[in-house]
Amino acid sequence: MNDLANGLEVQREALEAKEGGYLLQLEQMANQLEQLNDLANGLEAQREVLEAKEGGYLLQLEQIASLLEATNELANTLDARRDELEQQLRLRGQQLTALQSDFDSIQASNSHLIDRAHSLELKQHEFVSTIDALESQVNQAQIIMLEYQGAIERVNVLDMEKTTLLLELESLNMAASAHFNELAEKHREAEQLSNLSNRLESQREALEAQVTRLGQTINSLVEEKSEYQVLVDALHIRLGDSRDIMAAQPRKVLIVSHMYPREYNLAGGIFVHEQVKALRAQGIDARVVSGEPFWINTLNPKIIKRALGCYLAQKIEAWEEYDGVPLIRFPYVVSSLLPFQTHAVSYTHGLLQQAAWLQADFPFELIHAHTAYTDGTAGRRLASRFGLPLVITEHTGPFSTLTRTGYLRRMTQKALNAADKVISVSSALLSDIRQQVRLSPRVDAQVIANLVDMELFRTQPKSSDGFIHLLWVGHFVPVKRVPVLLEAFAGAFRVQPLLRLRLAGSGEGLEDARALVDSLGLTHVVEFAGHADRAQLVDYYRDCDFLVISSESETFGVVAIEAMSCGRPVLTTRCGGPAEIVSHPVLGKVVGMSVEALTEGMLAMTEQRADFNSKVIRKVTELKFSSASIAQEIAAVYSASIEKSIR
Structure with a gap:
């Protein structure tokens, strides 16, 4: 009985040990299940974010498609006009070729007539020589007429021959005169054709110059249209709302x-x-x-x-x-x-x-x-x-x-x-x-x-020293991605050695940025300007060719509108607020977040820097971001809120 009891006790302990193992496994499985639930919730949240982004991307694609369609229509109109002008030039060229052929034919005929006239002149000289010889013989015959009575008939014959030759000579003279008149007429016609050819050539050159001027005018009009479109977009015109919202404007806020x-x-x-x-x-x-x-x-x-x-x-x-x-x-x-x-x-x-x-x-x-x-x-x-x-x-x-x-x-x-x-x-x-x-x-x-303070941040002429100046303004914190900026600048500098970069600001990452500049071998082309007050920033904006924003995320980007108020374009990553501010190519360029995209943006802005119009950039800034414009929008919000509270 004792052995049986001991055996049962051993079995009970073994079962208890197994039960503890099973409970431990159940706890582990419960933890894993909880982790899976957390992961599922995270994936669901990511899916919702992606769906929201997808809607934004589709809207952007529709806008881009509309813009491309309008651009294609304009390009088709310009191509049709160019084809029409090219057809007119081809017709003028064919006419000129025909006239040139007629002129060459007349020139050949003229040369033939001149050769024939020279031949007639030689025959005339021969006849004159013959007449002179005959006259000499007649004189000799008259001297010896008395001695040679028998030669009278021969002299008469010779006189008749002389008369005949004179008549033939007169006939030849008349024919030569007629040929000379015909040759003179052909020569006048050739001169007229030559004058006509010269006039046509002048007209062709004038037409080509007109076509060139027309092309330049079209290009100028296209650029002017683009600039005016930017200004129109900046106006934020709102139609159909004729309420007097200022009537309820609060006096004390x-x-x-x-x-x-x-x-x-x-x-x-x-x-x-x-x-x-x-x-x-x-x-x-x-x-x-x-x-x-x-x-x-x-x-x-x-x-x-x-x-x-x-x-x-x-x-x-x-x-x-x-x-x-x-x-x-x-x-x-x-x-x-x-x-x-x-x-x-x-x-x-x-x-x-x-x-x-x-x-x-x-x-x-x-x-x-x-x-x-x-x-x-x-x-x-x-x-x-x-x-x-x-x-x-x-x-x-x-x-x-x-x-x-x-x-x-x-x-x-x-x-x-x-x-x-x-x-x-x-x-x-x-x-x-x-x-x-x-x-x-x-x-x-x-x-x-x-x-933006338009009075403080004013447009000023840029002094030229032969270099291309880039400006960055901000705090040296991770969200600004200064290392990405420096890597991108290094790539651009290898392609365009005239580039120079100024960094204005301070922060925890300043020393790391200095070390990276040293390792990239850029100490001679990168300037650390330190913290800058607003007056210094005005000078920095004036001296730069364009501002660079390399951030990962920005809610707005005040430095962008400060630079634009000074008439300077902006290169920015697609980081939020700044990408909305640079809403048109005349204001700058928006690029992706990678080093390569930022490098390409720097080089593109460098190539296009002469095309940016500082007056247009400042005017857009005035319409969209000036004190008066923003204050009027906020005052309208105040009025609407007061009306809403009254109702």
């Missing part, structure tokens, strides 16, 4: 933006400041509130309590003025010990601390927040408190920065869906927004670009 120039970063948020100045120039009293970090970097409860007391005690009771714009810098709590996700909450709290005083001192009618997460969240709460319309402009790129966690995505989506109007600075960014958050059907979205 509160701008909420954590991006705004500061003493330690004058370029930060400069595009927001310039937009506000443009709105004020349109008669809108636009004022700015911008959060100023209130740092608390401690875990000591007493210090935290004291710091929060100081923070809560701060009251703002007056506006400061920055470059003609009324401005409030309100404090909000930040800490290196807190994650980025907390910024929207503390930023909103800081703004609401000042809300009552703001509304009492400046009874704003509309709130315009820049970026959805931080300013949009605060703007949403402020608009809800006072029952006012809200407009949000999104600049963030890549937009995934605001959707990388579930919390960030929910807060960003909540702010956007609370807005009466969502403005994106480019179509590419708007597409990213629609793909990464779920916008409510009631939310109206629109693309309005950033603006």
Whole structure:
């Protein structure tokens, strides 16, 4: 019995060991199943993105097909005109050939008549000699007439022969005279044919010159048409909307933006400041509130309590003025010990601390927040408190920065869906927004670009030193792909040794870029200009032949419109905003993301640099990106939002 019990115990332990193995296998299989589900979800998301891109590509293909069809029609018209002119030239050539043949025949006949006249002159001389001889004989006969009476008859015969010869000579003279008259007439006809031939040759040369001038005129008209088409496209003409949208335009607008120039970063948020100045120039009293970090970097409860007391005690009771714009810098709590996700909450709290005083001192009618997460969240709460319309402009790129966690995505989506109007600075960014958050059907979205200071960035003549100057402006960060830019430039420099590259900017990748330039042997043709203020940038744009943008992703690309405002074309990768800005070949060139594509673009722009018209480039920039143009678009958004809130 003991042996049996022991055997059963051994079997039980073996079964328990197997059961543990099976459970472990089941856990592994469950983990694998969960990984497969995650992979399937990822593939489904990729499929949706690809389907969205496919729709965009199909639309682009349709546009390209329409453009090709219009180009083919113009080419067919020009070919028909050229064929007609060539047919006229062939007819003139045939006429000239026939006249030349007649002229050659007359010349041959003329030569034959001249030879015959020479022969008649020789015969005449022979007859004259014969007559002279006969006259001599008659004289001798008369002298010896008395002695030779018998020779009288012979003399008479000789007289008769003389008379006959004289008659024949007179007849020959008459024939020679007639031939000379005929020859003179033929000579006159030959001269007339020669004159006609000369006139036809002159007409042919004049016709050829006219055809050449016509070809040049056609080419000039084609180029002029292209330039005018670009200007027409830039006008953004909208027909059929005759509403007086300015009737409901708000007089007081509160701008909420954590991006705004500061003493330690004058370029930060400069595009927001310039937009506000443009709105004020349109008669809108636009004022700015911008959060100023209130740092608390401690875990000591007493210090935290004291710091929060100081923070809560701060009251703002007056506006400061920055470059003609009324401005409030309100404090909000930040800490290196807190994650980025907390910024929207503390930023909103800081703004609401000042809300009552703001509304009492400046009874704003509309709130315009820049970026959805931080300013949009605060703007949403402020608009809800006072029952006012809200407009949000999104600049963030890549937009995934605001959707990388579930919390960030929910807060960003909540702010956007609370807005009466969502403005994106480019179509590419708007597409990213629609793909990464779920916008409510009631939310109206629109693309309005950033603006450029046309007074600061002006067209200036370029000084020539015999080299071809390329300019890059930006931060040395991975998204700008400076290594790709340098590799592409190295390839272009091997083909065109007159190329020179200037890099204006700073950042974490600067030293790596210097090392790459050294390894490529380009230190003598690549200049690192360092950080540049706006006045220096104007000079850099003036000195370059074209600007290069090599980025992987750009929501807009302010440097592109700054260069274009200075009359300089732009070479850009297909990275979002800049590709939309360079919307026509007269403005520059858009290329793929590879090193080879960027190299080919540099060489193509180098070859075509004399064809770019700085006046046309600046005019397009003025129509599409000037302060007045952008401010009018935003004012129209304000008016529509006010009307919507009234209804």
